[in-house]
Amino acid sequence: MEIFEIFEHTFMLRALIGGVLISLCASLLGVSLVLKRYSMIGDGLSHTGFGALAIGAAAGFPPLEFAIPIVIAAAFLLLRISENGKIKGDAAIALISTGALALGITVTSLSGINIDLESYMFGSILALSDNDIVLCVLVFIVVTVMFVLFYNRIFAVTFDENFSKAIGMKTGIYNIIIALLTALTTVIGMKLMGTLLISSLMIFPAVISMRIFSRFKSVVITSAVISVIGFFTGLCISFYFSTPAGASIVLVNIFMLTVFSIAGYVKNKISSKKNIV
Numbered sequence: 393m394e395i396f397e398i399f400e401h402t403f404m405l406r407a408l409i410g411g412v413l414i415s416l417c418a419s420l421l422g423v424s425l426v427l428k429r430y431s432m433i434g435d436g437l438s439h440t441g442f443g444a445l446a447i448g449a450a451a452g453f454p455p456l457e458f459a460i461p462i463v464i465a466a467a468f469l470l471l472r473i474s475e476n477g478k479i480k481g482d483a484a485i486a487l488i489s490t491g492a493l494a495l496g497i498t499v500t501s502l503s504g505i506n507i508d509l510e511s512y513m514f515g516s517i518l519a520l521s522d523n524d525i526v527l528c529v530l531v532f533i534v535v536t537v538m539f540v541l542f543y544n545r546i547f548a549v550t551f552d553e554n555f556s557k558a559i560g561m562k563t564g565i566y567n568i569i570i571a572l573l574t575a576l577t578t579v580i581g582m583k584l585m586g587t588l589l590i591s592s593l594m595i596f597p598a599v600i601s602m603r604i605f606s607r608f609k610s611v612v613i614t615s616a617v618i619s620v621i622g623f624f625t626g627l628c629i630s631f632y633f634s635t636p637a638g639a640s641i642v643l644v645n646i647f648m649l650t651v652f653s654i655a656g657y658v659k660n661k662i663s664s665k666k667n668i669v
Contacts, residue, residue, distance in 0.1 A: 398631050406520040407637070411584055411623045413532040415593055417577040419619035420539050422594035423612050424550045424570055426602070433470060433571075434591035436485035437578040440466040442587040443492035443499070450503035456527075460579050466492070467575035471567055493587070515586030517627075517637045524583055531580050535573045542569060547608055589638040593619065596645035603649070603656035622648060 398404050418434070425431055441463045448458030466488060473484040520528075539546065548556045549566045556563050574594075581590045601614035626641030633640075 398628060403518050403520070404627075404631060406522075406525055407517045407584075407627060408624070410520045410525050410528040411517060411627060412620055413528045414577060414581045414584055415597075415619040415623040416616055417532055417535040417573070418581060418590075418593035419597040419615040420535060420612060421570065421574050421577060422596075422598040423601075423608070423615055424546055425574065425594055426598040427550050428553075431595050432485050432489075432591065433467070433574060434578050434594040436470065436489035437463050437467055437575055438582055438587045438590045439489035439496075440492040441579045441582050443494075443496035445582075446496035446499045446503075450499050456579070456583070460576070463579040464572060464575040467571040468568065471571045515582065515584050515589065515638045517584045520583065524580075527580055531576050535577060538569060538573060542566060546570065551608070585638045585641070589642055592642045592645060593623075596642070596649060597622065600645065600649045600652045603652035604659065618645075618648060 398408075422431075422434075425433055441459045444459035444462040445455040448455040451458075470484050470488060545561065545566045546569075548561060549563050549570075553563050553567075577594075578590055581593060584590070585593060597615040597619040598611065600618050601611045605611050605614055622645045623641055626644040627637060629635060629644065630637040630640040
């Protein structure tokens with residue numbers, strides 16, 4: 393079994409390129425989302441995306457193009473409810489995500505059209521087209537440029553939003569930027585990982601890197617590296633052992649989380665002993 397056999401197939405190259413780009417986007421945004429305790433927003437938006445995809449397909453519109461503005465609107469709605477409403481962020485995400493998922497399943501059932509629910513639910517990473525790769529590249533450019541340009545502001549809003557407001561920073565704008573980029577990454581990433589697993593690309597790399605590092609910049613860089621390693625390893629496992637791609641990537645991330653948690657525990661023990669001495 394040739395180890396580089398994976399690169400001989402065009403569909404695998406597409407999956408690799410698209411997956412790496414979206415994984416990097418998700419990892420950059422995931423650090424802020426985890427620190428702001430908004431970890432499940434990717435899950436909520438992906439469920440909203442599923443409902444939008446189903447409605448778009450039933451109405452005869454291009455599903456992905458139809459879903460993008462709806463998911464962006466849902467991201468703004470979640471942000472608005474969390475900031476000004478009586479419903480807190482996690483509850484708002486749960487309400488919107490379950491409602492959208494139920495709507496999507498109902499529309500699919502009643503429309504009578506042939507919609508591949510499994511590909512929406514679990515992703516179809518090996519079926520990426522050239523147009524999908526173009527979308528991945530565009531999203532990667534937008535997310536990376538915006539993240540780099542507003543890095544200091546995103547850092548400030550992530551760690552102490554109240555202080556940022558006190559010094560005159562328009563935190564709402566930067567929260568909107570984070571929500572917009574998260575929505576774009578989620579709806580495009582659904583083609584890779586599916587509705588049920590896309591949030592893992594955002595949550596796992598950030599949580600894994602935080603087992604070892606505490607500085608924001610170190611966590612962001614490590615998270616990006618981990619996301620690429622996790623995706624590539626999971627894709628290879630899927631290819632060589634015929635396992636589901638999305639599930640394989642998640643399991644690789646779980647393994648890395650275990651390793652980093654042990655390493656972090658050992659690191660803390662060593663640091664404690666040094667401090668005592």
